[in-house]
Amino acid sequence: MYDEAFLDVTRFVERRVESDAEDIVSGVFLTAWRRFDDAPPDARPWLFVIAKHEIGNHRRSLFRRTNLDVRLSQEPPPGMTDQVSLDRWIDLTRAWASLTSRDREVLALTAFEGLGPDAGASVLGIRRTTFSMRLARARKRLDSALGNGAPHDRPLTAADVPTAQELITP
Amino acid sequence: MTHDEITTLDPAGGRVLNSTEVTRRSALLERIVATPPTPRRRTRRAALAGVGTAVGLLVAGAVFAPVAATATWTLQPTHPTEEQSLQMGTDCAENWDAGIDWPAVTSDDILLSERRGESGLTIMRMGATVIQCTDIGSGSPGWEALGDGYSAAPGRIMTMSRGTSGDPGASQYSSITGLAGEGVTGVDVIGFDGVIRVQATVESGWFTAWWPGGSGGDVEDQDTVTVHTEAGSTSFTLDEISTDPGGTVQPSSPDRPHVRVASALFTQTVGDYEGRWAVEDGWVIQSFEEGDTLVSTGSSPLEEVAADSVISFGFVGGFESEATGKVYAQLTGQAGPDVTAMRVESASGVVTDAALVDGIWGAVWAAGDESVEYGAATIEFDTVGGTQQVSTDDVDAIASRE
Numbered sequence: 284m285y286d287e288a289f290l291d292v293t294r295f296v297e298r299r300v301e302s303d304a305e306d307i308v309s310g311v312f313l314t315a316w317r318r319f320d321d322a323p324p325d326a327r328p329w330l331f332v333i334a335k336h337e338i339g340n341h342r343r344s345l346f347r348r349t350n351l352d353v354r355l356s357q358e359p360p361p362g363m364t365d366q367v368s369l370d371r372w373i374d375l376t377r378a379w380a381s382l383t384s385r386d387r388e389v390l391a392l393t394a395f396e397g398l399g400p401d402a403g404a405s406v407l408g409i410r411r412t413t414f415s416m417r418l419a420r421a422r423k424r425l426d427s428a429l430g431n432g433a434p435h436d437r438p439l440t441a442a443d444v445p446t447a448q449e450l451i452t453p
Numbered sequence: 454m455t456h457d458e459i460t461t462l463d464p465a466g467g468r469v470l471n472s473t474e475v476t477r478r479s480a481l482l483e484r485i486v487a488t489p490p491t492p493r494r495r496t497r498r499a500a501l502a503g504v505g506t507a508v509g510l511l512v513a514g515a516v517f518a519p520v521a522a523t524a525t526w527t528l529q530p531t532h533p534t535e536e537q538s539l540q541m542g543t544d545c546a547e548n549w550d551a552g553i554d555w556p557a558v559t560s561d562d563i564l565l566s567e568r569r570g571e572s573g574l575t576i577m578r579m580g581a582t583v584i585q586c587t588d589i590g591s592g593s594p595g596w597e598a599l600g601d602g603y604s605a606a607p608g609r610i611m612t613m614s615r616g617t618s619g620d621p622g623a624s625q626y627s628s629i630t631g632l633a634g635e636g637v638t639g640v641d642v643i644g645f646d647g648v649i650r651v652q653a654t655v656e657s658g659w660f661t662a663w664w665p666g667g668s669g670g671d672v673e674d675q676d677t678v679t680v681h682t683e684a685g686s687t688s689f690t691l692d693e694i695s696t697d698p699g700g701t702v703q704p705s706s707p708d709r710p711h712v713r714v715a716s717a718l719f720t721q722t723v724g725d726y727e728g729r730w731a732v733e734d735g736w737v738i739q740s741f742e743e744g745d746t747l748v749s750t751g752s753s754p755l756e757e758v759a760a761d762s763v764i765s766f767g768f769v770g771g772f773e774s775e776a777t778g779k780v781y782a783q784l785t786g787q788a789g790p791d792v793t794a795m796r797v798e799s800a801s802g803v804v805t806d807a808a809l810v811d812g813i814w815g816a817v818w819a820a821g822d823e824s825v826e827y828g829a830a831t832i833e834f835d836t837v838g839g840t841q842q843v844s845t846d847d848v849d850a851i852a853s854r855e
Contacts, residue, residue: 285478285482286478289470289478290468290469290470293465293468293470293474294465294468297464297465297468298463298464298465305477309481312481312482312485313485313488316485316486316488317488354464355462355464356461356462356463356464356466357464359461360461360466360467361467363461371458372461375458375459375461375462376462379462390459391463393456394456394459394460394463395459395460395463395465395466411773411780412771412772412773412780412827415771415826415827416770416771416827416828418827419768419769419825419827419828419829420828422828423768423828423829423846425459
């Protein structure tokens with residue numbers, strides 16, 4: 284489990300912190316070892332939850348009062364050289380930046396970490412259906428931001444956080 | 454927007470371990486396994502109003518404090534000064550979502566605030582969302598979104614969140630938060646040993662209480678809650694005042710305060726899942742239940758709709774039954790008087806004949822591929838002029854209002 288997961292956890296952490304990832308990853312696996320009896324067969328989401336706690340602890344130790352957020356690649360992917368693709372990538376980064384941290388998190392868990400609804404929901408501590416709805420909403424906002432500029436120049440509304448109402452009128 | 458396009462934003466997409474890191478990885482493993490695994494003490498946090506609840510940054514809700522903060526905890530809460538309360542609310546808002554320019558917090562936003570020694574707890578309304586922030590002396594409160602749209606019956610309470618947070622040790626605490634119905638003057642949490650664990654703060658229709666504790670302070674199912682009113686005191690088990698993670702009212706709760714559509718304009722059923730729709734006072738109200746259990750309710754104001762057109766209230770939402778594992782989807786809206794029949798095709802390809810009565814339409818169905826089910830759907834509707842198709846993206850009344 285360790286060798287397989289080490290890179291996944293390293294990536295997970297590096298997607299969310301700019302520095303000290305190695306210390307955080309060490310803490311993740313130390314905690315995981317202490318709780319080894321609790322490890323589920325698919326340990327990745329479980330490790331990611333531990334990683335979130337470790338990142339949170341680390342941030343607090345630095346007195347940073349920010350929420351967990353997903354970082355953005357500062358460079359286009361290697362091999363992306365044509366101007367059309369580069370322009371599109373720049374638009375995409377701007378659209379990504381316009382999202383809320385919660386939208387970015389659910390998108391990242393799906394696209395970066397490659398988690399499905401069950402695993403993603405367990406990382407966020409929410410239900411699978413809520414995760415799916417939140418993902419659908421985030422994708423829609425990203426699409427909207429790409430086509431119509433940033434839609435989040437507005438206060439959050441109930442639509443940004445699942446409520447009972449969401450079940451009926453998301 | 455494709456999945457592959459999003460991956461181009463990944464800051465660690467091409468990350469591999471170099472030889473030095475591989476060596477360190479091995480060294481770390483050796484260090485770790487040299488320490489004995491420690492039996493884990495229980496740490497849990499049950500967010501009970503679930504579909505309506507986002508445990509915000511579980512991280513934040515689980516990390517606190519220096520020993521001194523919990524050491525100063527008091528069984529009876531104190532009410533902060535208005536200045537303290539505003540500062541607590543401001544801290545809460547800042548932690549709720551970085552990057553959003555909220556208007557300055559005012560006392561009207563704050564529903565409840567309490568202090569126990571050096572620690573503070575705030576329940577406040579942020580836009581349409583109710584959140585709770587708990588600052589166990591760190592100055593950086595963890596937050597949790599609480600379910601909204603519920604109400605507790607007079608003299609009763611309803612739990613919206615309870616559980617234990619934090620790693621075992623001095624920083625761990627347990628809490629219970631919920632709605633307090635009219636006439637509730639106090640709430641005590643009584644441990645299984647009959648001793649009062651904590652006296653809650655009751656304010657603005659909410660109650661909350663927290664107390665330091667690992668295993669000894671954990672919220673146990675055998676704990677009870679005593680609700681005080683002017684008419685007397687009544688004790689309830691936690692199950693009797695709880696909603697489950699789906700927002701479901703437990704069948705054992707006889708005075709369920711949720712609004713079930715009693716006199717339905719129409720209903721639609723798939724398996725054990727039933728949607729009920731009605732119009733009251735200019736609102737479309739809806740309730741959904743599985744078997745005899747109400748699982749969700751909702752409402753949306755009536756809109757003006759052209760004769761040959763339709764609107765939807767949002768896009769496809771759904772419900773996952775914990776009891777059966779079945780997953781359902783649903784959609785609601787209005788149609789003009791010329792519309793004679795409607796069908797909803799979900800993104801997964803499930804086609805459902807919508808019920809349509811008096812310009813209100815609704816549909817429930819067994820969800821297909823969940824990864825795409827929730828979101829936009831295609832609405833097909835018939836008029837004397839023919840059949841048309843529209844996407845909910847184009848006729849979403851809620852999105853239009855925003």
